[in-house]
Amino acid sequence: MTQTFTSDTHVSDIVKQCPQAADIFKRNRIDFCCGGNRPLSEATDKSKRSTEEILEEVNALYERKQVMNETSIDWDAASSSELIEHIIFKHHQFLTDELPHLTPYVTKVFRVHGRNHPHLGRVHQLFNQLKMELEQHIVKEEAEDFPMLLRHEAGPTAETSREVDEMLASLEFEHAGAGDLLKELRQVTNDFTPPEGACGTYRLVYQRLEALESDTFEHIHLENNILFPRARTLV
Template sequence: MKMTDPVKSFVKNNSGNAAIFQELNIDFCCGGDVSLQTACEEKGLKIDEVYQRLMAVESPANDEKDISGLSPEELTTHLESTHHVYLKEALPRLTALMEKVYQAHGARHPELKALQGVVGNLRADLEPHLLKEERVLFPLIRELACDFSGAKMGAAEGPIRVMRHEHDEAGKLLKQLRTLANDYVAPDDGCQSFQLLYSELKKLEEDTHLHIHKENNILFPSVLGGN
């Protein structure tokens, strides 16, 4: 790996690097095509220090380190059984928790109204997105199996283009979420529910970034023949 390699390639090579990029607020999914050097320059970070940290990360001792070795159809099953299951449980729960915190603290923290709007928009975007993948794109990928050439590959181009666009929109909402939630640092007067909300929103961001990375940078290129 070189400093001029795309950010996404560092996570594709070792998913353990995702935690470092999350910490540094470097986009490795929708904006992962920029080089590590450029990303560090934009954030005012010392490239040598960041690079050394990335190179020192050990591969996680779970299936994430082998994710790029899965076939496209195996990867769709992995996505459904992990990230889709998580979002289907987390989004309704976070919506209810957000409402509880807003009712208790909204008068003293007017930013919670905007935050509640973003949480609602994320749910409104992501839940139909999951259904499109499960009912349209993923079955198509499984039907194509190992034959991703010619006209058959072309059948997946349209749905993938739509999914990439929706990923970009979700990425924008996640950036708003982090800003409105003060990098997920709850205020001093925040109750346990307030602190739990911010902790869970951070987890939502981390999981969704990794989810999008796996689709944009591993699944879709494997189907379309890209890198």
Template sequence: MLTSINTSQSIGEIVAVLPKASEIFRKYNIDFCCGGNRPLAAAIQEQQLDEAEVLQKLEEASFETRELTKRVNFREMKSDELIGYIVATHHAYLQKALPETGELTAKILRAHGSNHRELFRVHKLFNGLRTELEQHLIKEEELLFPLINKYEAGPSDKLAGEINRVMKETEGEHEGAGDILKELRKITADYSVPEDGCRTFEKAYSMLQELEGDLFQHIHLENNILFKRYEL
């Protein structure tokens, strides 16, 4: 039972305590990564959701929490372990998925763009996102994460200040990526494949949805767990 979770808590805090909540929030289009600092009550009110229904879904998800936390508890990971997980899981995924998804969006634009003009926007948005993310991964791996590991080995005010400067840049990039993903979902009508869509069309939209889910979890782990440890 969710005896410790209520709508006054921040969305990000809820997901940190209850990882399964991320799936529920995606279902209701509640932003748990870039908008993770907002109280759940604010999101429910803004989107005119049924508060009792949302809390019931969270309560149902709580039954799976024990097994999930046995498998991996991100909040209890040391920073270097969490960084290692993010790089090996989410960075590795993006390095593979970005070029594959880019190829698919180009194919469906060429094949279906004349009948589905929104694909021009999908192609442009995705490629902008891809460029931003490729640079973002390099910044994290070559600058931010080494700074955090250096701080853990020998804390100093200077390092803490530098970490916070880069973290703010990174969080801004997270917000930008989240905005693009929201626009992609909107212009594709929640990735609804049209009746004349081919298998490549279905695959492209499926990969975009998969990328969205992975990226939201990636951003959540950083914004709501890792970065919280170093905020001044």
């Protein structure tokens, strides 16, 4: 494994490049916010784990994120099963990992700063609504919708075509709803721009919300614009 970060890398710099590393730091009692401007070797003084162990976990996480961000594949030329596997591995897994981990940070920022920044109440509300809808959406896609698409592709009939058309319309409606929530999140956060003097956690939340938006829009693009039109051309 290529070592991206070293024990001399500042904690704040690690979180800037890999926001999800904040979850590792929080779990190991490493201050990445106010005390983030120091090397990892010093920041692990209150952790029960060694610097080397934490560094290995952080580098492994960053490497996984880099692999998941590969975009060189021509998905128009890939099979539907390959595309579905990619959607599940990259985008569904991203949501499964990120949504529960991001939740306490969104709540903390609202609780600490909500009085002086009232828009954070709306951010908290929008995020939790989005979280609920996306979690339900990906479970249903994996359990019901994707298997139906593959069965239809393997043996399309007039009946499966009608069923798939109804299913795709429902999924596209859900995608539009998620897109609207993300667009409002961007609007109320001023394009995910934290206010002057915002603390590290505040900035982290905005950074991760923007990453959530980017991944979700890519996810929706692959389904709406590549996977679903294929199914509609059958029978």
